[in-house]
Amino acid sequence: MLVIENLEKTYAARGGGQPVHALRGVNCTVKQGDFFALLGPSGCGKTTMLQSIAGLETPTGGKIRIGDKTVFNSDKSIYVPTSQRMLGMVFQSYAIWPHMTVFDNVAFPLVHGRHKAPREEVRKRVMLALERVKLADFAQRLAPHLSGGQQQRVALARAIVHEPRLLLLDEPLSNLDARLRDTMREDLRNLVKSLGITTVFVTHDQVEAMGMADQVAVLHGGSIVQIGAPEEIYFRPRTAFAANFVGRSNTLPGRVTSVERVGGQNLLRFQTAIGEICSSVASDVEAGSEGLCIIRPQAFSPVPDRTATEECANAIGGVLSARSFLGDTVEAQLTVRDTPLRIVLNSYDTVMTGSEMRFSVPFDRCVIVPAER
Numbered sequence: 001m002l003v004i005e006n007l008e009k010t011y012a013a014r015g016g017g018q019p020v021h022a023l024r025g026v027n028c029t030v031k032q033g034d035f036f037a038l039l040g041p042s043g044c045g046k047t048t049m050l051q052s053i054a055g056l057e058t059p060t061g062g063k064i065r066i067g068d069k070t071v072f073n074s075d076k077s078i079y080v081p082t083s084q085r086m087l088g089m090v091f092q093s094y095a096i097w098p099h100m101t102v103f104d105n106v107a108f109p110l111v112h113g114r115h116k117a118p119r120e121e122v123r124k125r126v127m128l129a130l131e132r133v134k135l136a137d138f139a140q141r142l143a144p145h146l147s148g149g150q151q152q153r154v155a156l157a158r159a160i161v162h163e164p165r166l167l168l169l170d171e172p173l174s175n176l177d178a179r180l181r182d183t184m185r186e187d188l189r190n191l192v193k194s195l196g197i198t199t200v201f202v203t204h205d206q207v208e209a210m211g212m213a214d215q216v217a218v219l220h221g222g223s224i225v226q227i228g229a230p231e232e233i234y235f236r237p238r239t240a241f242a243a244n245f246v247g248r249s250n251t252l253p254g255r256v257t258s259v260e261r262v263g264g265q266n267l268l269r270f271q272t273a274i275g276e277i278c279s280s281v282a283s284d285v286e287a288g289s290e291g292l293c294i295i296r297p298q299a300f301s302p303v304p305d306r307t308a309t310e311e312c313a314n315a316i317g318g319v320l321s322a323r324s325f326l327g328d329t330v331e332a333q334l335t336v337r338d339t340p341l342r343i344v345l346n347s348y349d350t351v352m353t354g355s356e357m358r359f360s361v362p363f364d365r366c367v368i369v370p371a372e373r
């Protein structure tokens with residue numbers, strides 16, 4: 001549905017500064033109907049990418065296709081203006097007109113757009129959009145007399161009123177308070193899913209991306225470091241950056257000592273400060289290479305005394321040096337040869353600080369990624 005190839009954007013130097021290379025050869029494909037999140041820290045190029053898709057920013061190079069229509073191609077000097085890209089957009093500041101009613105705000109794209117619709121059709125479409133965001137009863141209210149969440153829904157209704165092919169959302173929940181954000185997250189996903197509109201959603205909040213998206217693209221310094229389903233990025237991060245941006249992890253530097261082929265998969269032996277770790281999940285590393293072993297705090301299961309660990313798991317023993325009981329979970333620190341590891345346990349697991357404990361960590365929960373350059 002949306003295909004982006006080799007997208008480049010360099011902002012010209014301003015006020016004697018250096019030019020900013022904001023997008024560095026971005027490639028990605030968004031499937032029809034998918035809810036696609038662009039996730040990354042502030043300044044990594046998310047807004048630049050979204051504005052380029054919208055046609056509000058002109059990339060320096062690359063191609064963008066929406067459906068079967070090329071909307072940008074630097075080689076062929078193709079640039080289709082925003083109004084012809086059939087998009088719906090919601091930005092961080094909802095840009096709702098305060099002197100207009102909810103109805104007039106939502107009707108704006110139909111009344112002022114390129115294709116002006118007849119009056120009766122405008123009414124029907126606006127009311128349908130307002131019903132979809134559960135604001136039909138507020139049609140005649142002035143925009144300032146709405147709560148933050150309601151204003152957000154007005155912006156959304158306005159974005160979908162002309163049934164766009166693609167919905168672009170730039171941090172649309174960031175102005176809402178935490179509780180409202182939780183409910184809006186679900187409402188927003190349900191709404192776009194029920195409409196079947198392909199959606200590109202920009203956020204710096206990993207919980208938002210993980211909870212809402214079908215696919216997540218992790219952006220770092222103008223490049224996509226990984227694209228995948230939330231589970232894939234969490235369980236099989238391809239870089240330490242992706243691992244640390246999505247959830248928490250223990251990151252152990254070390255070296256790959258061997259790679260063997262066992263039962264159809266690669267088994268790596270990896271030497272670290274806490275001893276040898278076996279891993280069945282690795283990307284872009286070979287014997288001899290420096291790397292990082294990523295282990296999630298939830299990957300550890302306690303092993304009772306003298307019980308052998310299973311065949312496909314590492315045995316990691318140490319002293320439990322801190323513990324906090326949080327009700328649903330127990331967070332603890334396990335110190336192994338002077339290296340502290342963060343672990344999260346089930347609250348029914350009995351653990352005592354100061355005691356020696358052994359844990360089993362399956363090979364497929366130890367992910368080896370290349371050392372950061």
Ligand SMILES: Nc1ncnc2c1ncn2[C@@H]1O[C@H](COP(=O)(O)OP(=O)(O)O)[C@@H](O)[C@H]1O
Binds near residue numbers: 041
């Ligand atoms: N109009 C502009 N002129 C110059 N530099 C810009 C402009 N817009 C964004 N940048 C720079 O480009 C980089 C990416 O910005 P942006 O796409 O806004 O990131 P994000 O949305 O991920 O926070 C940043 O370093 C930012 O300072």
Ligand SMILES: [Mg+2]
Binds near residue numbers: 046047048
């Ligand atoms: Mg931004």
